[in-house]
Amino acid sequence: MNHRQPKRIWNFSAGPATMPTEVLDQLAEDLIDVDSTGIGILEHSHRQPTFDRVLGDAVESCRALGEIPKEYEILFVPGGATVQFSLIALNLIPDNATADYPDTEVWSAKAIVEARDAVPSATIAVPFEGKRYRYDHVPVEGEMTPTPGATYLHYCSNNTVHGTRFHTPPKAAPGVPLVCDASSEIFGRPMDWNKHALVYASAQKNFGVAGMSLVIAHRDLIRKPVRRLPSMFSYAVHLAAESRINTPPTFAIHAAGLMFRWMIAQGGVREIERRNDAKAALIYKEIDGSGGFYRGLSRMECRSPINVSFRLNTEELDQMFTKEATEAEFDGLAGHRDAGGIRASMYNAMSISASQALAQFMHDFAQRHG
Ligand SMILES: Cc1ncc(COP(=O)(O)O)c(C=O)c1O
Structure with a gap:
């Protein structure tokens, strides 16, 4: 194999995105031998103590970094945020219920389509239609009419394509919890956990490897899905299996753990x-x-x-x-x-x-x- 001097240029990609060289160097080392076991991270069984350590560290450093309260569970779920568009609806919206989805961009529009397909009996209400304004802003006070009694209000906190952001979380109807797609800004600012029941993000922008999502959810919300689901679709089963229903994305979990620790070390x-x-x-x-x-x-x-x-x-x-x-x-x-x-x-x-x-x-x- 040819070993060449690595070259790095300025990578402003929307994702997968640039990673710190310290983390990449550690990952490169761990590909050959992680924790001095003589076995690389890609080759370790997900049921052995080394991976127990890797997963435990990833969860613990995620909790410390995000100041995540103990009532919130941390799940690593295979598949990007697009998978969560369906899983959230399947797990949380009962038949014939309503959930609010302000449309602030391409990604929230996709979430609307997926939620409708996932639970056809539900009403996916759109209390703000940003497309009318070419997605140049997120709803300001009084511009959105949330549905009283909705199961939740889903929003995208930072809109990756048009470059808008909710500087404060949107106001749902009284008592309605917020569900947030934070894919493009997770750990980029403090999260108000009191207002959010579930926050999710795919990994490839802010904490590593594409093809995996982080789901942070209040325990009471995900302990029991509102309908019977196949195991891989059920947050309750992911929770009971501690993110290891099947062979999980071990490398992506390790990379996430290193990224969380890197962010903690930065301050x-x-x-x-x-x-x-x-x-x-x-x-x-x-x-x-x-x-x-x-x-x-x-x-x-x-x-x-x-x-x-x-x-x-x-x-x-x-x-x-x-x-x-x-x-x-x-x-x-x-x-x-x-x-x-x-x-x-x-x-x-x-x-x-x-x-x-x-x-x-x-x-x-x-x-x-x-
Ligand atoms: C805000 C937001 N949500 C969801 C996604 C979809 O993520 P994935 O491609 O990992 O499914 C993206 C991807 O760019 C995004 O920016």
């Missing part, structure tokens, strides 16, 4: 939030100071610090931007196919120097072509 969620805000400020400064050369896709008051979506004045300029950015060794900057333009995704592991480099590139590009 935890508040420090990650401070860095994310600083990274975003650099990019928004270039947008706002460009005299209209760059235009943000979202309204100022709900801009995401994680996914910064913008466009230039013509599609030709958008294309020239991504072409020149690629030549300058920036990757992943083309906008999502549903939004077009440019998108810079700066998840928890993205360094401030990467954002500084991009801000400088944007500045120089505007000088050259503005």
Whole structure:
């Protein structure tokens, strides 16, 4: 096998996303030999003490990082967040009941479709239709009419494609719990657990490897599904089996554990939030100071610090931007196919120097072509 000197460029991809080199180095070591067992992480049985340690550490560090109260269970579930779109509805919405799903973007729209297919007898109400506004904002006070007595209100806290974010959780009808897709911002700011019954995220943006989700849910909510379900679809069975109904995604769980510990070592969620805000400020400064050369896709008051979506004045300029950015060794900057333009995704592991480099590139590009 050829061993070459690794090369790293600036990766602004929306996910799978950049990971810290310290974590990648540890994973590389653990591929050959984890915990001095002489067996690599990919080769260990999921029923042996080494993996017990790996799983235990991942759960414990997740709880410490997210300051997750003890009444909340932590599950690692195979499949991305898209799988959760169905599982949440199947486990939680009784037949003929209603759940609220404000539509703030592509991902919440997909969650609506999946929930309707999962429980056809239920009403999936859409109390806010962001599509009407080209998804340029999330509902402001009074703009949403939640359903009294709904089973829950599902929302996407940070909208990965259009780059909007709920700065505070939406208001559901009184007594209605919140269910949150935090895929693009989990551990990027503190979570108000009192308001949330279930929070989920796929791993590949903020804590590692694609194809696995983290589900954090109040025990009382998931202890018993509202209908009989196949075991892999049931949160109660995942809980009883401690995330090991079958052979779990062992490598992804190990990577998640290392990512949680890395975030704790950086100073935890508040420090990650401070860095994310600083990274975003650099990019928004270039947008706002460009005299209209760059235009943000979202309204100022709900801009995401994680996914910064913008466009230039013509599609030709958008294309020239991504072409020149690629030549300058920036990757992943083309906008999502549903939004077009440019998108810079700066998840928890993205360094401030990467954002500084991009801000400088944007500045120089505007000088050259503005
Ligand atoms: C907010 C949000 N939800 C859900 C998903 C879907 O995740 P997955 O591809 O892991 O199913 C994504 C992926 O980009 C996302 O950004």
